[in-house]
Amino acid sequence: MFPEYDIIVVGAGHAGCEAAAAAAKMGSKVLLATMNMNTIAQMSCNPAMGGVAKGQIVREIDALGGMSGIITDQTMIQFRMLNKSKGPAMWSPRAQSDRMRFAEAWRLSLEQTENVDFWQEMVTGIEVEGGKAVGIRTSLGITIRGKAVVLTNGTFLNGIIHIGEKQLGGGRAAEKSAKGITEDLKNLGFEAGRMKTGTPPRVDGRSLDYSRMEEQFGDENPSKFSYADTEPLQQQRSCFITYTNPDVHEILKTGFEKSPMFQGRIQGLGPRYCPSIEDKINRFAERDRHQIFVEPEGWNTVEVYVNGFSSSLPEDVQLKALRKIVGFENAKMFRPGYAIEYDFFPPTQLNLTLETKLVENLYFAGQINGTTGYEEAACQGLMAGINAHNKINNKEPFVLKRSEAYIGVLIDDLVNKGTDEPYRMFTSRAEHRILLRQDNADIRLTKRGFELGLADENRMKAVDKKIKETAEIIAYLNNKPIEPGDINSMLEELGSAPITEKQRAGQLIKRPNVEIEHIAKAVPSVAEYLGKFKLDSVEQAGIQVKYESYIEKEHTMASKMSELENYSIKGRINYRDIPALSAEAKEKLLKVQPETIGQASRISGVSPADISVLMVYLGK
Numbered sequence: 001m002f003p004e005y006d007i008i009v010v011g012a013g014h015a016g017c018e019a020a021a022a023a024a025k026m027g028s029k030v031l032l033a034t035m036n037m038n039t040i041a042q043m044s045c046n047p048a049m050g051g052v053a054k055g056q057i058v059r060e061i062d063a064l065g066g067m068s069g070i071i072t073d074q075t076m077i078q079f080r081m082l083n084k085s086k087g088p089a090m091w092s093p094r095a096q097s098d099r100m101r102f103a104e105a106w107r108l109s110l111e112q113t114e115n116v117d118f119w120q121e122m123v124t125g126i127e128v129e130g131g132k133a134v135g136i137r138t139s140l141g142i143t144i145r146g147k148a149v150v151l152t153n154g155t156f157l158n159g160i161i162h163i164g165e166k167q168l169g170g171g172r173a174a175e176k177s178a179k180g181i182t183e184d185l186k187n188l189g190f191e192a193g194r195m196k197t198g199t200p201p202r203v204d205g206r207s208l209d210y211s212r213m214e215e216q217f218g219d220e221n222p223s224k225f226s227y228a229d230t231e232p233l234q235q236q237r238s239c240f241i242t243y244t245n246p247d248v249h250e251i252l253k254t255g256f257e258k259s260p261m262f263q264g265r266i267q268g269l270g271p272r273y274c275p276s277i278e279d280k281i282n283r284f285a286e287r288d289r290h291q292i293f294v295e296p297e298g299w300n301t302v303e304v305y306v307n308g309f310s311s312s313l314p315e316d317v318q319l320k321a322l323r324k325i326v327g328f329e330n331a332k333m334f335r336p337g338y339a340i341e342y343d344f345f346p347p348t349q350l351n352l353t354l355e356t357k358l359v360e361n362l363y364f365a366g367q368i369n370g371t372t373g374y375e376e377a378a379c380q381g382l383m384a385g386i387n388a389h390n391k392i393n394n395k396e397p398f399v400l401k402r403s404e405a406y407i408g409v410l411i412d413d414l415v416n417k418g419t420d421e422p423y424r425m426f427t428s429r430a431e432h433r434i435l436l437r438q439d440n441a442d443i444r445l446t447k448r449g450f451e452l453g454l455a456d457e458n459r460m461k462a463v464d465k466k467i468k469e470t471a472e473i474i475a476y477l478n479n480k481p482i483e484p485g486d487i488n489s490m491l492e493e494l495g496s497a498p499i500t501e502k503q504r505a506g507q508l509i510k511r512p513n514v515e516i517e518h519i520a521k522a523v524p525s526v527a528e529y530l531g532k533f534k535l536d537s538v539e540q541a542g543i544q545v546k547y548e549s550y551i552e553k554e555h556t557m558a559s560k561m562s563e564l565e566n567y568s569i570k571g572r573i574n575y576r577d578i579p580a581l582s583a584e585a586k587e588k589l590l591k592v593q594p595e596t597i598g599q600a601s602r603i604s605g606v607s608p609a610d611i612s613v614l615m616v617y618l619g620k
């Protein structure tokens with residue numbers, strides 16, 4: 001019934017879709033086997049892509065030739081560049097998505113990808129011969145052969161949904177949980193664990209009073225995720241902000257005795273940084289309000305996502321509490337919030353290619369590895385798809401370094417440090433974040449994607465042009481003299497000291513409040529010159545000139561780090577004598593007594609900042 005596939009991808013969530021698309025585009029014959037074809041690329045939780053550190057990941061996926069950025073651009077309803085007031089390492093694109101269109105666009109894109117076949121069924125086991133994965137077994141008792149298997153089961157493995165005292169088997173609301181795979185993998189010698197996550201209720205937007213909430217608009221000139229020629233938004237939908245209050249908290253407390261979390265019915269650890277509303281009022285009892293983002297689920301639907309109100313309390317308590325929120329007095333609930341517990345596999349059982357150490361040609365990607373988030377899942381799927389393809393074609397493994405990409409940081413953290421709570425990306429996890437910006441992901445990675453056969457020639461040409469234009473603009477700015485008479489009134493407006501003699505434009509841009517666009521606004525010849533180039537190249541040149549010394553320092557640090565990977569430190573440092581080390585790092589370093597700096601950097605609880613402290617101590 002089935003041919004032998006090159007690669008079988010199990011699960012069509014964010015990881016599975018990227019894995020299938022990447023492997024197929026690189027030339028593998030792919031089967032995407034998933035329980036329900038109507039939920040391909042379903043956004044299980046909030047209808048949004050990107051955000052702090054996650055937005056950078058989506059841009060990296062895009063630069064390599066993945067699809068998440070393009071799908072997001074095609075289906076977003078609002079775009080914001082977060083953290084614009086901070087340095088460019090923190091700028092993070094975030095889009096509010098149309099949930100239904102996002103899933104539809106992914107499905108249509110996969111249907112149009114040559115080499116992708118589909119099969120809708122629950123996969124119950126992995127076929128292994130001679131220590132190698134050679135296929136899958138399904139609930140209908142079918143065996144399908146494949147040279148490599150990528151598992152992306154998300155929250156479905158033995159999933160249990162909790163709402164108050166009720167427990168339902170399920171991988172997501174209204175969807176079955178997946179049985180068989182965990183047991184099969186345990187028999188093969190894998191270790192499994194349990195995690196949990198939660199989601200808020202969805203409400204009927206027609207029942208809300210938006211006039212009592214604060215409107216949150218998208219960016220005036222919205223940007224986008226993909227470096228390809230997707231269109232930026234012409235119109236956008238607003239989100240709204242409101243707050244909980246002591247009345248809301250009092251009502252929520254009436255549900256605590258039925259809370260699956262507080263009563264110990266949930267065993268798995270949840271994401272510390274995405275606490276439920278009951279968790280927030282319990283942990284931060286002194287706070288009398290918490291922010292709620294009221295987010296539309298699409299262009300046309302009236303369904304609204306209540307961001308910040310994740311809950312697994314009984315549904316009647318959720319509704320009563322919701323109705324005490326300003327603007328929600330008449331709220332009608334479409335779906336209650338819930339928590340879900342599921343199996344994951346500690347990712348220390350993987351190689352950096354995401355291939356398992358125990359079974360060759362078997363790859364894990366996404367939430368199955370203990371991560372949380374669409375972006376984290378999608379980038380792992382992409383990397384697993386690439387590596388599975390390369391492996392069966394006897395090509396080199398594709399691994400990104402921590403200094404090359406957030407994707408490299410994520411996989412290195414997972415594989416080397418593991419995680420005992422759902423892992424999400426933060427900018428603070430990336431020690432070289434000054435280099436890993438959303439504005440330069442194409443410069444960092446498109447060539448790599450092109451060499452893999454993923455990013456197409458048009459993308460490569462566009463990046464080459466951007467690199468060339470950026471260099472030209474930098475040379476111009478570093479040479480262009482600016483007269484005091486041309487710039488001083490602008491400098492005054494910006495609160496920057498006037499100049500008394502002419503200065504190079506590049507020097508002025510290094511000042512804290514002065515940006516390339518200010519110089520262009522004040523000096524017509526600069527504006528005319530810059531007008532010849534693409535906006536992306538101008539922005540890139542501005543960033544590179546302004547942050548030149550930081551970027552150079554970071555490059556030096558990154559190459560030092562790679563040299564120091566094997567630098568022996570055993571017995572050479574008394575960690576107690578270094579006050580600048582964090583208490584946690586001190587404790588862990590004393591306990592582990594790492595052999596090398598590389599090993600020290602991979603100890604959970606030892607941050608990149610702690611490693612910098614050690615390097616200073618060693619005079620490196």
Ligand code: FAD
Pocket residue numbers: 010011012013014015016033034035036039040041042043044045046121122123124152153154155156157171172178179181197198199274338339340365366367368371372373374377378424
């Ligand atoms: P999923 O998106 O879960 O996709 C798994 C896919 O595999 C599905 O298509 C499923 O049908 C299929 N599948 C599973 N088992 C089998 C099988 N045996 N056979 C065939 N097909 C199978 N992330 C956040 O960042 N913040 C949050 O607050 C947050 N809250 C969440 C709340 C809930 C209730 C849930 C369910 C998820 C939440 N997430 C959250 C996580 C986010 O949805 C996931 O991280 C992301 O979707 C994981 O992608 P994935 O591809 O690994 O798996």
